Amino acid sequence: MNAPLTLAHYMTLAGILFLIGIFGALTRRNISGILMSIELMFNAANINLAAFDRFLHPEGVTGQALALFVMTVAAAEIVVGLALLLAIYRGTDTVYAEDFNLLKG
Amino acid sequence: MIDQIVFYSLALLTVASALAVVLHRNTVHSSLFLGLSLAGVAGIYASLGADFLFGAQIMVYVSGIAVLVMFVVMLLGRASDLHLRQVNERWMAALLVCAVAAVGLFKVARLHAGTVVTAAAKPGTHDIGRLFLGEWLLPFELISLVLLAALLGAVFFTRTEKAS
Numbered sequence: 438m439n440a441p442l443t444l445a446h447y448m449t450l451a452g453i454l455f456l457i458g459i460f461g462a463l464t465r466r467n468i469s470g471i472l473m474s475i476e477l478m479f480n481a482a483n484i485n486l487a488a489f490d491r492f493l494h495p496e497g498v499t500g501q502a503l504a505l506f507v508m509t510v511a512a513a514e515i516v517v518g519l520a521l522l523l524a525i526y527r528g529t530d531t532v533y534a535e536d537f538n539l540l541k542g
Numbered sequence: 543m544i545d546q547i548v549f550y551s552l553a554l555l556t557v558a559s560a561l562a563v564v565l566h567r568n569t570v571h572s573s574l575f576l577g578l579s580l581a582g583v584a585g586i587y588a589s590l591g592a593d594f595l596f597g598a599q600i601m602v603y604v605s606g607i608a609v610l611v612m613f614v615v616m617l618l619g620r621a622s623d624l625h626l627r628q629v630n631e632r633w634m635a636a637l638l639v640c641a642v643a644a645v646g647l648f649k650v651a652r653l654h655a656g657t658v659v660t661a662a663a664k665p666g667t668h669d670i671g672r673l674f675l676g677e678w679l680l681p682f683e684l685i686s687l688v689l690l691a692a693l694l695g696a697v698f699f700t701r702t703e704k705a706s
Contacts, residue, residue, distance in 0.1 A: 439543065439546065440546075441658050442545055442546060442549055442658070442659075443654060443655055443656065443657050443658055444651075444654035444657040444658075445651045445652060445653075445654045445655040445657070446549065447586075447590070448647075448650070448651035448654060449648065449651050450553045450556070450557070450586070452644065452647035452648060452651055453557055454556065454557065454560055454583075455643075455647065456640045456643060456644055456647070457557070457560045457561060457563075457564055458560070458564075459636070459639065459640055459643060460564055460633075460636050460637065460640050461563065461564035463632070463633075463635075463636035463639065464564075464629045464630055464632070464633045464636045465564070465628060465629065465630075466626075466627070466628055466629065466630050467569055467623075467628055469569055469573070469611060469614060469615050469618065470563075470564075470569060470572060470628065472611065473563050473572060473573065473576045473611060474563070474564060476576065476580070476603075476607060476611075477560050477563065477564075477576075477579065480579075480580065480583045480603075483583070483595075483599075484583060484586055484587075487586075487587055487590045487592045487595055488590060490590075490592070491590045491591055491592070491659065491663065492654075492657050492658075492659060493657070495659070495660060495661040495663075496661070497669070498666040498669040498670050498673060499673070501592050501594065501595050501666055501670060502670055502673050502674065502678065504592075504595055505594075505595065505598060505670070506681065506685055508598060508599070508602055508603070509685050509688065509689060510685070510688065511607070512602055512606065512607060512689070512692070513688050513689055513691070513692030514692075515607050515610065515611070516610070516692050516693070516695075516696045517692050517695045517696060517699070519610060519611070519614045519696075520695065520696040520697075520698075520699040520700045521699050522614065522618070523614065523617070523618070523699070523700050524699045524700060526618055527702075532618050532623075534630075535630070
């Protein structure tokens, strides 16, 4: 507990968060649950970027700027994803991934 | 010592609420836990000295995306959903995928077990502004185009078609 914080601590935290996100994206039946899990994965990547910036290149802000780009792309992704979810729900009246089989022949 | 206490408590908050997001049966509750988990990540940014990222995380994620997800979950929710299982039957395979990914991730993380902070944290907002409007001007403009496209896409997909 008293050992100094290293980059490995932050990378381990980001790794755990990413694995939770993967598990959720693979196992949730509800599409909004899958979108939430994807947000967790984006956040794990952002923690890594901020930690690399702090530990490896403390003189610049490139990692933080890159994390802001990731944040913007994540916001765009969730907006389009939720809009698609609403549109599909209107047609099929379900939110479960296994019922989304409109393209099945 | 205070650094370690802050880091471990924020990490515990983030991971515990992320687990609740993934495992909770009630989707409304898991969207609330998503907000908590994102706020924990904002705290991690603050502990890393990334001040602008902390503010952006609170504004974009906690008060934007989490609220948006909550609205959609409440719009689409149905009372009968609470009695259905929210996890599909292939969770063993997903656990296996996670185990394989974990080996690789933690192997990489162990390489940096000796990397410690060398310089004191300093405010980065000014430098980020200079970077975005100087060297990274083109990516900055392109990302605003991406946001515009997302906005138009959301309007396009959610509009109700008139019966012709």
